[in-house]
Amino acid sequence: MLSVVLFFLNVNIMSTIEREQIQTEIIRIFSEQFEIENPGPDEDLRDVHGFDSIDAIELLGEIESLLKSELTRSEKKAAMEIRTIDQILDYIESLAKTRS
Amino acid sequence: MTRRVVITGCSSITPVGHGRDDILAHLTRGVSGVRKLKHDDLYSKYIDAGVFGTVDYSVDYDFSRRDRKTMGPVSYYACQVAKEVLEMADPGEDFITSGRMGVAFGSTHGSPLVQRKLYQALFDDTYTGYSSIKAVDYLKFMVHTTAVNITKMFGITGRVISSSTACTTSSQSIGFGYEMIKYGMQDAMLCGGADEYDLSTVAVFDNLMACSTDFNETPHLTPRPFDRDRDGLVVGEGAGAVLLESYDSARKRGADILAEVIGFSCNNNGGDLVLPNRNGITQTIKLGLKDAAVSPDAVDFISAHATATKHGDAIEAQATGSVYGKSPMVSGLKSYTGHTMGSCGVIESIMTLYMMQEGFIVPTLNLDNVDEKCAMIQHVREIIEADIRIAGIQNFAFGGVNTCLFLKKP
Numbered sequence: 001m002l003s004v005v006l007f008f009l010n011v012n013i014m015s016t017i018e019r020e021q022i023q024t025e026i027i028r029i030f031s032e033q034f035e036i037e038n039p040g041p042d043e044d045l046r047d048v049h050g051f052d053s054i055d056a057i058e059l060l061g062e063i064e065s066l067l068k069s070e071l072t073r074s075e076k077k078a079a080m081e082i083r084t085i086d087q088i089l090d091y092i093e094s095l096a097k098t099r100s
Numbered sequence: 101m102t103r104r105v106v107i108t109g110c111s112s113i114t115p116v117g118h119g120r121d122d123i124l125a126h127l128t129r130g131v132s133g134v135r136k137l138k139h140d141d142l143y144s145k146y147i148d149a150g151v152f153g154t155v156d157y158s159v160d161y162d163f164s165r166r167d168r169k170t171m172g173p174v175s176y177y178a179c180q181v182a183k184e185v186l187e188m189a190d191p192g193e194d195f196i197t198s199g200r201m202g203v204a205f206g207s208t209h210g211s212p213l214v215q216r217k218l219y220q221a222l223f224d225d226t227y228t229g230y231s232s233i234k235a236v237d238y239l240k241f242m243v244h245t246t247a248v249n250i251t252k253m254f255g256i257t258g259r260v261i262s263s264s265t266a267c268t269t270s271s272q273s274i275g276f277g278y279e280m281i282k283y284g285m286q287d288a289m290l291c292g293g294a295d296e297y298d299l300s301t302v303a304v305f306d307n308l309m310a311c312s313t314d315f316n317e318t319p320h321l322t323p324r325p326f327d328r329d330r331d332g333l334v335v336g337e338g339a340g341a342v343l344l345e346s347y348d349s350a351r352k353r354g355a356d357i358l359a360e361v362i363g364f365s366c367n368n369n370g371g372d373l374v375l376p377n378r379n380g381i382t383q384t385i386k387l388g389l390k391d392a393a394v395s396p397d398a399v400d401f402i403s404a405h406a407t408a409t410k411h412g413d414a415i416e417a418q419a420t421g422s423v424y425g426k427s428p429m430v431s432g433l434k435s436y437t438g439h440t441m442g443s444c445g446v447i448e449s450i451m452t453l454y455m456m457q458e459g460f461i462v463p464t465l466n467l468d469n470v471d472e473k474c475a476m477i478q479h480v481r482e483i484i485e486a487d488i489r490i491a492g493i494q495n496f497a498f499g500g501v502n503t504c505l506f507l508k509k510p
Binding site: 035 | 165170239
């Protein structure tokens with residue numbers, strides 16, 4: 001689950017996690033929470049899988065509650081541009097850096 | 101120039117069953133859907149009423165997450181009956197998405213279960229509490245949540261009407277949908293109402309001393325419309341939908357016509373928001389008869405609102421009797437289901453349609469001794485064979501809203 005990823009984020013060892021491990025976790029989240037199975041890293045989540053702005057907000061809410069850290073408005077706005085799994089991974093990495 | 105309006109599909113989820121066969125089995129056997137109240141860790145310990153018109157069976161939903169994510173329990177009900185109606189009437193996807201079909205669907209207050217979560221967050225003075233408010237919560241509890249979840253699920257692009265007038269919610273849906281087609285604004289309207297299991301409604305009526313409390317240990321014996329020993333209403337849950345089409349549209353595509361909607365009226369008492377009003381109800385019935393262009397003696401059956409309150413039943417009986425005398429047979433169908441609030445009008449219309457098709461009328465359940473204050477109408481005391489050619493469906497709501505629908509056998 002995402003909590004596993006965020007646990008790593010919280011203890012600031014993000015850099016030690018392989019990006020592939022995070023991707024595995026994210027894909028599992030997409031399967032369990034959004035019923036989107038095996039999205040490709042560069043697939044447009046909205047066009048291909050119907051992942052819409054409501055889903056993006058839901059994902060952010062979960063990230064916030066599990067991080068126990070409120071995202072800033074600009075961080076939330078930045079997330080609205082996310083369209084692919086790769087971009088989600090980039091986003092998580094950037095959050096980790098600002099909180100390390 | 102006006103157009104004739106017909107019903108080409110119907111479905112309901114009720115305390116006495118889901119779908120035609122199940123509902124008819126309960127009605128013909130005199131089986132009540134009233135059960136003991138379920139505890140909710142909030143209101144139930146304070147409420148005197150101990151009964152509820154309960155959907156006590158599971159419904160097999162098959163909705164994608166895309167659709168589910170904006171739905172509270174009330175929209176599950178609404179979308180399920182809408183889906184079944186579209187499957188039954190089979191108007192075709194091109195017609196459904198053409199903009200010539202609209203939706204008239206409502207509920208008493210969106211999804212109270214989701215509202216309750218929101219209020220709980222308000223009293224949780226932490227960021228965790230605040231963040232528990234989800235982006236989709238408003239979409240789940242807004243008053244028009246049922247109507248627009250239906251438009252989303254089926255791609256309906258026509259007009260949206262979302263009445264939320266308590267007990268007249270779904271009778272208004274049918275009535276306003278009928279007028280949309282009659283006057284040429286739309287060719288078809290998917291109409292109905294839904295309400296989920298919720299004790300806040302019970303709490304309100306309980307505080308008003310309007311709920312039945314004398315039969316908490318024998319739920320099937322209440323409500324008792326028109327009975328001498330009636331002691332109040334029983335809140336319930338459920339959903340119902342009908343597809344209305346112009347007669348020409350239905351004929352052209354060879355649809356099975358279940359009934360014709362020939363009249364609708366709606367007025368307000370223009371005063372008290374709670375007390376039933378004999379003059380207001382009388383005028384509603386007369387307006388409906390005028391719209392239907394039929395005389396009182398042409399009406400064979402009346403589905404009375406009949407919530408089983410002391411005052412409401414007497415006023416309705418007197419108003420009905422003043423217009424019809426003892427000509428039409430009268431039953432109070434809430435005696436089977438309890439008061440399903442926003443869905444009662446459509447559920448009672450569908451039950452009336454079933455009886456019209458089957459050629460019988462079921463009695464008012466628990467009507468053991470007719471109250472002399474309600475004796476001026478022709479009560480149905482046992483199941484009878486009857487050819488219902490024209491039926492009136494009466495519903496009245498808090499806020500002084502009254503409606504009357506008239507259905508005709510095709």
